[in-house]
Amino acid sequence: MESTAEVTAGDIARLAGVGRAAVSNWRKRYADFPQPVGGTTASPTFRLVEVEKWLTSHDRMPEQSGAERLWTALQHGSADPERDIPVLARAVMSPRRPKAGGEHLKAALAVAAEIGTEDALAALVDRFVDIRGRRGSVATSAQVAELIAEVVEPAGKSVLDPACRTGSLLAAAATLGAARLTGQDGDPDNVTIAGARLFHCSDVRVDVRPGTLQEDAFPDAAADVVISDPPGGGNWGYDELAGDLRWEYSLPPRNEGELAWVQHALARLRPGGRAALLLPPGVAERPAGRRVRRELLRRGALRAVITLPAGATAPFNTRLHLWMLRRPDRDDRARDVLLVETTGEWDEAATTIKAAVRAHEAARQLPEAMIGRAVIVEAVKLSNEDVDLTPARHIPGGQASLSADLILQRRDELVDLLGRLPAVVPQAVAGDGEPPAAEITVSELVKNGLVTIFTDPEIRVRTNDVLVPAIGSRPRIDVAGSADDGRVLGPQCFLLRMKLGYVDPWCFAGFMASDANLRRITSMGSIPRVDVRKAHMPRLPLERQVEYGERFRRLREFADLLRLAAATGEEVTQMVAEGLVAGTLRGEL
Numbered sequence: 173m174e175s176t177a178e179v180t181a182g183d184i185a186r187l188a189g190v191g192r193a194a195v196s197n198w199r200k201r202y203a204d205f206p207q208p209v210g211g212t213t214a215s216p217t218f219r220l221v222e223v224e225k226w227l228t229s230h231d232r233m234p235e236q237s238g239a240e241r242l243w244t245a246l247q248h249g250s251a252d253p254e255r256d257i258p259v260l261a262r263a264v265m266s267p268r269r270p271k272a273g274g275e276h277l278k279a280a281l282a283v284a285a286e287i288g289t290e291d292a293l294a295a296l297v298d299r300f301v302d303i304r305g306r307r308g309s310v311a312t313s314a315q316v317a318e319l320i321a322e323v324v325e326p327a328g329k330s331v332l333d334p335a336c337r338t339g340s341l342l343a344a345a346a347t348l349g350a351a352r353l354t355g356q357d358g359d360p361d362n363v364t365i366a367g368a369r370l371f372h373c374s375d376v377r378v379d380v381r382p383g384t385l386q387e388d389a390f391p392d393a394a395a396d397v398v399i400s401d402p403p404g405g406g407n408w409g410y411d412e413l414a415g416d417l418r419w420e421y422s423l424p425p426r427n428e429g430e431l432a433w434v435q436h437a438l439a440r441l442r443p444g445g446r447a448a449l450l451l452p453p454g455v456a457e458r459p460a461g462r463r464v465r466r467e468l469l470r471r472g473a474l475r476a477v478i479t480l481p482a483g484a485t486a487p488f489n490t491r492l493h494l495w496m497l498r499r500p501d502r503d504d505r506a507r508d509v510l511l512v513e514t515t516g517e518w519d520e521a522a523t524t525i526k527a528a529v530r531a532h533e534a535a536r537q538l539p540e541a542m543i544g545r546a547v548i549v550e551a552v553k554l555s556n557e558d559v560d561l562t563p564a565r566h567i568p569g570g571q572a573s574l575s576a577d578l579i580l581q582r583r584d585e586l587v588d589l590l591g592r593l594p595a596v597v598p599q600a601v602a603g604d605g606e607p608p609a610a611e612i613t614v615s616e617l618v619k620n621g622l623v624t625i626f627t628d629p630e631i632r633v634r635t636n637d638v639l640v641p642a643i644g645s646r647p648r649i650d651v652a653g654s655a656d657d658g659r660v661l662g663p664q665c666f667l668l669r670m671k672l673g674y675v676d677p678w679c680f681a682g683f684m685a686s687d688a689n690l691r692r693i694t695s696m697g698s699i700p701r702v703d704v705r706k707a708h709m710p711r712l713p714l715e716r717q718v719e720y721g722e723r724f725r726r727l728r729e730f731a732d733l734l735r736l737a738a739a740t741g742e743e744v745t746q747m748v749a750e751g752l753v754a755g756t757l758r759g760e761l
Contacts, residue, residue, distance in 0.1 A: 239295035339366030356383030682724025
C-alpha cells in the first residue's frame with residue numbers, strides 16, 4: 173500500500189536541505205514537479221512519496237541522517253505524524269518491541285532498531301518539541317534548564333518537577349547527578365516524551381506519570397528539590413481545591429495559578445528543601461497575590477527573585493522571573509531576600525546569577541561588582557503595602573554606591589584597552605578587484621559532507637564550530653573558542669560543524685558574514701529569519717582558506733577589542749559622573 177502522507181513546502185525544503193524559495197522555484201521551473209493534493213492556495217500540501225521520487229530523480233535528495241530516516245519512515249502512511257511520535261516512543265522504550273500497528277510504525281521501528289534506542293528516542297524528542305514549539309507550546313530552553321539545575325545543586329538528591337512538560341528540567345538535573353527524578357504533567361503525550369528524554373538515565377530512579385494540581389500523582393512526596401516551569405493563568409482548580417491543605421500561605425486567588433504552583437512546590441518539599449520555579453513577572457506585583465507574597469516573606473519561604481534577560485527562554489518576548497524558595501524548618505524565622513536584575517548576553521547573566529545565589533546562600537556579602545544588578549533586602553522591608561517583589565524596583569540604580577577604588581580600577585582598565593588598540597588595527601593592501609574563486613553554496617557543502625548543520629538547542633558546542641543566530645537582520649557570526657567547548661547551543665541558533673582539514677572555520681565564518689551573504693541568508697519579513705544554507709562560499713584550497721581565516725580572525729579580534737573599549741568607556745563615563753554626584757570622587761579634574 174502506497175503512503176498517503178502529505179508534506180508542506182517547508183517540509184520539502186527541510187527534506188532537501190534548501191530554503192523555501194528554492195521549492196517555489198522548482199514548482200515554477202519544472203513541469204514534472206508534484207502537484208498539490210491538499211492544503212490551501214497559500215499553503216499547499218504534496219504527497220510525500222511523489223516528492224521523494226522527484227527529488228531522487230533530479231539528484232536533489234541529500235543523504236539522510238538516522239533521525240531524518242526515522243521521521244521519514246514515520247511520515248509514510250501516517251494520518252497524523254505528530255500524534256504517532258509518542259506512540260512510536262512508547263514502542264521503542266518497550267522491552268518487547270510490539271509488532272502491532274500500521275506499516276509506517278513497523279518501518280519506523282526498523283529504523284529505530286538500526287540507529288539504536290538512545291539515538292531514536294533523542295530524535296523523537298527533538299521532533300516532538302520542534303512541532304509543538306511551532307504550534308505555540310512553550311518549552312524551557314536548555315540554557316535556562318541548565319542554570320536552574322546548577323543553582324539548586326541536585327547531586328545525590330531527589331528531584332521533583334510537578335509540571336514537567338517534556339522533561340528538560342529533569343534532564344538537566346540528571347546531568348548534574350540527581351539520584352532520583354520524579355515528574356508529572358497533565359498532557360499524556362508530554363509524559364511519554366519526558367520519559368523518552370530520561371530513558372538513558374539508567375543509574376537514576378525515574379518516575380514520570382500523568383498528574384495535575386487537581387489530580388496529584390505524588391501526594392506524599394517529600395523531595396529534596398523541586399524545579400518547574402509551571403503553566404499559569406486562572407484555570408488551576410480554584411473551586412475544587414479551595415479547602416486543600418497545600419495552601420499554607422493563604423488561598424491563591426482565582427486568577428493567580430502560579431501562586432498555587434509555588435505553594436504546591438513548597439508542600440512537596442521536605443523541611444529545608446529547596447525549590448526553583450520560572451514565573452511570569454506579573455506574579456511579583458499583581459495586587460491579587462499580595463497576601464500570599466506577604467506570607468511567603470513572613471515565613472521565610474521566599475529566598476530570591478531573579479529577572480532573566482529577554483529571550484532567555486520561551487516566551488521570548490517576556491523577561492521571566494526565577495523564584496527560589498525553601499520550605500521552612502521548625503526554627504526558621506523571616507530572612508532576607510536576594511533580588512537580581514540581569515540584562516544583555518546570557519553567559520554574563522548566568523554567571524551573575526550563580527555568583528549572587530552562592531554568596532547569598534553562604535550568608536556572604538554580594539561582590540562589589542554586583543552593585544546595580546543585585547541586592548539583598550530584609551524580608552520585612554518588602555512586606556509593605558504593595559508587597560512588590562520586582563527586582564528592578566528595589567535595586568539601587570547607582571554607580572553612586574561604588575567605591576572610588578573600583579571606579580579608578582575601571583578607568584585604568586580603559587586606559588589599558590585604548591593602549592592595545594593601535595597594535596591590532598588591520599592592515600589593508602589594494603587587490604585586483606576580482607573575487608577569490610568560483611562559489612559553492614552551503615547547501616552543497618552539506619550534501620558533500622563537508623559541513624553539518626545542527627539546530628538542536630541542547631547540542632554541545634565544540635571548539636571551531638561556527639555559530640549563527642537564527643533570527644536577526646545582521647546576525648553576528650562567531651567561531652567557538654576553547655571557552656565555548658562543552659556548553660549547550662541554546663535556542664534560535666544554527667551550529668555549523670566543519671570537516672576540519674577540508675574547510676577552515678574562520679574563513680567560512682568570515683565569508684558568511686559578508687554583506688552579500690547576509691542579504692542572501694536573511695529574510696525580509698517583520699521577523700528577519702536566517703537560512704544559512706543559502707550562503708555562498710569560495711572554492712579555495714585549504715592553504716588559501718587558512719590565509720583568509722587568519723585575516724578574518726584578526727579582524728574579529730580588532731572589532732571585539734574596539735567594542736569592549738567603547739563599552740568600557742561608556743561605563744567609566746557613567747561611573748565617574750555618578751561618583752562626582754555622590755561625593756565618592758572629588759569634583760576636580
